[in-house]
Amino acid sequence: xxxxxxxxxxxxxxxxxxAGILGSVFTFQAIPNWYAALEKPWFTxxxxxxxxxxxxxxxxxxxxxxxVWQKGLETKKAKLAIGIFxxxxxxxxxxxxxFFGMQMPFPAFIEILxxxxxxxxxxxxxxxxxxxxxxxxxxxxxxxxxxxxxNYSVWVLNA
Numbered sequence: 001x002x003x004x005x006x007x008x009x010x011x012x013x014x015x016x017x018x019a020g021i022l023g024s025v026f027t028f029q030a031i032p033n034w035y036a037a038l039e040k041p042w043f044t045x046x047x048x049x050x051x052x053x054x055x056x057x058x059x060x061x062x063x064x065x066x067x068v069w070q071k072g073l074e075t076k077k078a079k080l081a082i083g084i085f086x087x088x089x090x091x092x093x094x095x096x097x098x099f100f101g102m103q104m105p106f107p108a109f110i111e112i113l114x115x116x117x118x119x120x121x122x123x124x125x126x127x128x129x130x131x132x133x134x135x136x137x138x139x140x141x142x143x144x145x146x147x148x149x150x151n152y153s154v155w156v157l158n159a
Contacts, residue, residue, distance in 0.1 A: 008069055013062030019089045020058045023096030024051075030100040041153035043146075057143060060136045061089070067133035068126055081125035088118035105155035112148050119144060 001009075031047060045053075068081055091114055099108035119141045126134040 012066035026101035064133040
C-alpha cells in the first residue's frame with residue numbers, strides 16, 4: 001500500500017473514531033447514574049459490550065469510507081455517497097448527545113430513526129462504488145437496529 005493510501009486509511013478510521021469519542025464524552029457521564037437507574041428491556045447488552053462493539057464498528061466504517069475514497073472523488077455519485085456518509089456519522093454522534101447528554105429518550109428515538117435511514121442510504125450509495133465498502137456497513141446497521149429497539153424500549157419503559 002502506498003503512503004498516500006495509508007494516510008487516507010488512517011484519516012478515514014480516525015475520523016470515524018473521533019465521532020465515537022465525541023459521543024462517548026456524553027455517554028460515560030450518564031452511564032453510572034442516569035442510565036443505570038433506567039428500566040431496560042431484557043435484550044439490553046451488558047455495559048462492557050458497548051465500547052468494544054463501537055470501536056470495531058467505527059473501524060469498519062473508516063475502512064468503508066477509505067474504500068470509497070480510494071475510488072476517487074471525481075464523480076457526483078462518489079461525492080454524494082461520501083456526503084451521505086458524513087451525514088450519518090454526524091447523526092451517530094448527535095444521538096449520544098441527545099440520549100445520554102440531554103437524557104431525552106424520545107427525541108433520541110426520532111433521531112436514531114433518521115440515523116438508520118442515513119446508514120441505509122449510505123449502504124445503497126456505496127454499493128455501486130465499492131461492494132466491499134457497502135458490506136462493511138452491514139454490522140453497523142444491524143447494531144443500530146438493535147440500538148433503535150433498545151432506545152424505543154427505554155423510552156416506553158421509563159415514560
